[in-house]
Amino acid sequence: MNPRDDTLDDQGLNDLLADVARRDAGVGAPQRVEEAVLRAWDARSGSRPSRSWVGGRAFWGTLAAAACLVFGFVIAGRDTMRTGERVEGLVSESSSVPAAGAVDARYDTLTWLDADPASLQIVRLRVESATLAAEGYTIADPDGDGMIDLEMIVSVEGVARSIRVDPPASSAAQ
């Protein structure tokens, strides 16, 4: 066993999880959710239940629309590599440069940027889930292999702006 493994044992993990559970205790849905549910009950009593969504609907709709728009801008020009191909195989391509911050042993770059982009671009990366967690991104590891395929929006200045999980269907197709 690695010498550092004695820093935290199974009981220690139990204590930490109990601490998290204790902090979460007593926190529940806001009152407006109960009101919405009971409005649905009342509506159901009269006719069909009404389905009044709460929280963030407009935000997510806007975000989805924005994502689609950005994707539409870049989809025609992007150079998508097969999942699993190594960065080294692309380094010699003079017309491509890596996204800012993407050169790291913990990353595989699956797509490369145009050298002289005219708009936002989407770059595909494979990143360790633990690295994302350490940076504060709560993104699930879909297949449990410790790596997550991501799409990253990169501005024309080469600055990474946003990330999201690459669709599983896309990965599977490759």
Added chain:
Amino acid sequence: MAINRVPEPSDGELMERARQGEREAFAAIYRRHQAVVHRFARSMTGSPEVADDVVQDVFLTLMRDLGRYDSSRAALSTYLYGVARNLVRHRLRRERRWVELDAASERVASGDVGAQMVESERVRQVRAGIASLSVRHREVLVLCDLHEVSYIDAAVALKVPVGTVRSRLHRARQQLLERLRRCDARAVMPSRSTCLT
């Protein structure tokens, strides 16, 4: 331990009354179980807003299926976990959210889970570690270790054999331990700014 408790109607009694159209019975069911559903959804998604949506959808589903819920097959809480789990999985599949990179440190500092809580760095690491697990490992860890649901009830809620619950929980705890140990190791290396790598 002897506790003086005011007799409360059981879930079964409340469900029966709700089936007969009693609004207050359904409201009582909601108030009894919403916090647990919310905690589960929030732990799974990392988002209080999504957890709000999931709570609403879970109880709308229950409202719709009042006549179909069978108390002999599972406790109401187990049934609600199962519904919440399906809705969470659906949301995670459907919403591949773009996450702004600039907002990450602020999000962690304020805490997606309980904005008012001042959390220790260690607790933040545990939450991040849980969030980094795969969905199938995370859901079993959240149910069994955070919510203290029995293996049998977790198996019913997740629709998997009890042995699968045990093995997934074992694997989830291994992964979480491993990631937290890396944090400990990196904590004495000042050149590294992050852990869990």
